[in-house]
Amino acid sequence: MTAKPPPCTLVVFGVTGDLTKRLLLPALRNLRRDGLLPDDFKLVGIASRDIGDEGLRTHLRQAMADFKAGGGDGDVEWFLQRAHYLSGKFEDAATYAALAKQVKGNALFYLATPPSEFSVIVQQLGKAGLVAEAGDAWRRVIIEKPFGHDLESAIALNKEILGVLQESQVFRIDHYLGKQTVQNIMVFRFANGFVEPLRSRDHIDHVQITVAETVGVEARGKFYDKTGALRDMVPNHIFQLVSLIAMEPPARFDAESLRSEKAKVLDSVQRFTPYSARGSVVRAQYAEGTVGDKKVAAYRDSPDVPQDSRTETYVAMKLMIDNWRWAGVPFYVRTGKSLAIRKTDINIRFKQAPLTLFRDTPVDTLPPNDLTIRIQPDEGVTLRFGVKVPEPQMRIEGVDLKFNYADAFTVTPSTGYETLIYDCMTGDATLFQRADNIEAGWRIVQPILDVWAADKTSPMPSYRAGSSGPEEADALLGRDGRSWRSLVPRVKP
Numbered sequence: 001m002t003a004k005p006p007p008c009t010l011v012v013f014g015v016t017g018d019l020t021k022r023l024l025l026p027a028l029r030n031l032r033r034d035g036l037l038p039d040d041f042k043l044v045g046i047a048s049r050d051i052g053d054e055g056l057r058t059h060l061r062q063a064m065a066d067f068k069a070g071g072g073d074g075d076v077e078w079f080l081q082r083a084h085y086l087s088g089k090f091e092d093a094a095t096y097a098a099l100a101k102q103v104k105g106n107a108l109f110y111l112a113t114p115p116s117e118f119s120v121i122v123q124q125l126g127k128a129g130l131v132a133e134a135g136d137a138w139r140r141v142i143i144e145k146p147f148g149h150d151l152e153s154a155i156a157l158n159k160e161i162l163g164v165l166q167e168s169q170v171f172r173i174d175h176y177l178g179k180q181t182v183q184n185i186m187v188f189r190f191a192n193g194f195v196e197p198l199r200s201r202d203h204i205d206h207v208q209i210t211v212a213e214t215v216g217v218e219a220r221g222k223f224y225d226k227t228g229a230l231r232d233m234v235p236n237h238i239f240q241l242v243s244l245i246a247m248e249p250p251a252r253f254d255a256e257s258l259r260s261e262k263a264k265v266l267d268s269v270q271r272f273t274p275y276s277a278r279g280s281v282v283r284a285q286y287a288e289g290t291v292g293d294k295k296v297a298a299y300r301d302s303p304d305v306p307q308d309s310r311t312e313t314y315v316a317m318k319l320m321i322d323n324w325r326w327a328g329v330p331f332y333v334r335t336g337k338s339l340a341i342r343k344t345d346i347n348i349r350f351k352q353a354p355l356t357l358f359r360d361t362p363v364d365t366l367p368p369n370d371l372t373i374r375i376q377p378d379e380g381v382t383l384r385f386g387v388k389v390p391e392p393q394m395r396i397e398g399v400d401l402k403f404n405y406a407d408a409f410t411v412t413p414s415t416g417y418e419t420l421i422y423d424c425m426t427g428d429a430t431l432f433q434r435a436d437n438i439e440a441g442w443r444i445v446q447p448i449l450d451v452w453a454a455d456k457t458s459p460m461p462s463y464r465a466g467s468s469g470p471e472e473a474d475a476l477l478g479r480d481g482r483s484w485r486s487l488v489p490r491v492k493p
């Protein structure tokens with residue numbers, strides 16, 4: 001049975017914002033449903049509007065009705081009784097003086113604000129003495145993504161934060177680490193004796209990581225056009241998946257050991273030069289098309305996106321990890337918006353068996369051996385291998401051995417934030433990013449950002465909304481004699 005965290009106050013900066021509504025509140029309710037919030041729990045919401053305790057309660061009641069989660073009406077009331085509002089500007093010392101009166105003992109400060117506010121809030125918390133830990137009481141800060149917008153700004157932000165807080169007080173969220181299937185990568189690798197011996201350049205041909213989305217930029221044009229697919233998805237979510245697949249087994253299952261192994265992997269990724277950033281990375285933007293049965297306008301015709309925007313909505317790249325285990329094994333990664341289907345998976349392609357045994361048979365190719373870790377939405381693991389077709393002739397066909405989470409377990413709906421918030425309340429930083437992990441991710445992509453920023457003229461590749469991505473991404477693998485796994489499910493002829 002999982003223990004309840006100790007009593008604590010959760011202080012939410014940006015309590016009336018979208019993130020709080022969509023993810024934080026449902027996650028809190030699910031934690032309450034599962035008996036995983038302390039009895040002595042208090043929620044202090046801060047925002048600039050002057051709505052008072054009653055206003056906050058009305059807001060929370062509405063938000064909890066709009067975004068369903070676990071627990072009943074009694075649980076909603078439970079939160080409302082414990083909710084307090086503080087109106088104030090994030091840069092005003094007075095806000096923090098008022099906050100100090102509300103916060104005693106353990107406290108978790110959740111920065112659900114635009115990134116431009118992170119630094120000022122942390123500075124003010126420091127000045128007001130709110131993050132000083134006295135006796136057994138802890139003070140922790142959760143910081144949302146995006147953490148910086150390039151290497152320089154990420155280093156600067158880390159420096160500012162670590163000027164006020166100890167690393168052990170900082171919990172940098174990457175919501176991919178809250179996904180059960182992402183956490184399962186470690187269990188799959190380290191709790192099963194057959195996996196590790198096969199996981200090396202001796203047996204693996206290449207790895208493909210796909211994070212395909214059907215959603216487009218929607219109403220996020222203002223944010224997205226300054227960000228793009230590379231910044232939005234690669235140094236964070238995708239590099240988490242690369243690290244979890246490629247890292248060495250840690251000595252212990254604890255935050256420091258794990259985060260150190262991840263840091264080593266990212267440090268071993270071959271640095272892009274301006275030349276390789278052009279040859280091994282593809283960017284593209286979606287043109288109009290149809291996703292499912294929905295007509296989608298071109299990215300450039302989306303609200304708040306300029307007609308001449310050069311922001312990428314798709315990125316694919318080839319990464320090489322220069323260490324003893326992976327040298328020579330390409331990791332191809334791709335992510336994009338408005339694609340044919342929503343799918344995140346990691347596919348490990350094993351080297352082919354020698355064909356000579358079948359020389360005198362009608363078999364002229366062997367089906368590939370693939371191990372696919374299906375992160376979402378169809379969660380599970382698939383192993384593809386060849387079997388003899390039951391007929392007098394020798395023929396081999398590829399078949400799937402499939403484990404589906406939904407068949408094996410009753411999965412209670414969750415946002416992925418439950419584990420992260422619970423871990424933060426219990427002080428387990430395993431699923432959070434350390435300062436050097438964040439910087440290592442930016443260090444890899446920075447040469448690409450530089451090359452793109454300098455290039456104002458070369459044509460921007462495009463792909464039809466609802467397709468599998470741009471031709472240029474196919475050519476990236478084609479040059480190596482490989483191809484992407486199809487995004488659309490295989491149909492039997």
Ligand code: BG6
Nearest residue numbers: 145175213215232233237344376
């Ligand atoms: C966010 C990005 O971090 O992750 C979004 O900002 C993206 O653009 C989202 O859509 C994807 O998350 P998930 O959990 O739907 O794969």
